[in-house]
Amino acid sequence: MKKLLVMLALFIPALWFACGSESKPNESETEAPAKKEVPSSIAEGKGVGEITSVDLGTGVDPALVARGKPIYDMKCAACHKLDGKRVVGPGFEGVTNRRRPEWIMNMITNVNVMLDEDPTAQALLEECLTRMPNQNVSVSEARDILEFFRNNDEERLKTRDEAVK
Numbered sequence: 001m002k003k004l005l006v007m008l009a010l011f012i013p014a015l016w017f018a019c020g021s022e023s024k025p026n027e028s029e030t031e032a033p034a035k036k037e038v039p040s041s042i043a044e045g046k047g048v049g050e051i052t053s054v055d056l057g058t059g060v061d062p063a064l065v066a067r068g069k070p071i072y073d074m075k076c077a078a079c080h081k082l083d084g085k086r087v088v089g090p091g092f093e094g095v096t097n098r099r100r101p102e103w104i105m106n107m108i109t110n111v112n113v114m115l116d117e118d119p120t121a122q123a124l125l126e127e128c129l130t131r132m133p134n135q136n137v138s139v140s141e142a143r144d145i146l147e148f149f150r151n152n153d154e155e156r157l158k159t160r161d162e163a164v165k
């Protein structure tokens with residue numbers, strides 16, 4: 001009995017301490033949005049990930065479009081149409097007018113972090129109720145897909161890249 005009491009006496013403060021130290025990161029997490037500065041990439045609408053700037057060049061590069069299309073057909077078309085209609089995910093029509101190129105490429109290459117941290121991606125998730133899975137797309141493939149989107153907007157809407165103008 002005495003042994004048990006001693007053990008309890010040792011154990012209870014240990015638990016207390018563990019809870020205390022556990023609640024600290026949570027506290028700072030809930031306070032974070034108010035205190036922490038919003039990362040500039042999010043504030044600028046560029047999303048979260050390794051892509052911080054994209055050179056769009058002058059026109060649409062047909063060589064990149066030609067590489068982007070088969071990737072879209074194979075990895076994206078099941079969930080995304082090229083018109084404005086949502087299937088599982090949003091239709092891609094106008095995507096280069098509503099999102100910056102950096103955001104689009106970060107969404108493609110870093111979707112898990114984007115869905116956890118980027119407010120725009122989170123709002124889409126709330127709308128679509130399905131988490132876009134990681135498609136294992138490289139940065140250079142994502143650039144090809146971006147060009148394919150720019151071409152899609154040019155053909156359908158005659159406007160593209162409005163998000164960076």
Ligand code: HEC
Nearest residue numbers: 075076079088089090107108124125128129130131132135
């Ligand atoms: C299994 C379904 C699925 C697949 C496959 C998929 N996505 Fe998505 N995608 C989504 C969903 C759902 C969203 C909305 C965010 C969310 O709910 O996760 C989304 C959002 C996006 C957005 C943001 C659209 C906007 O209007 O801002 C882009 C860009 C995107 N996906 C690109 C791609 C590309 C490129 C591929 C292929 C390499 C792809 N997705 C494959 C389901 C998918």
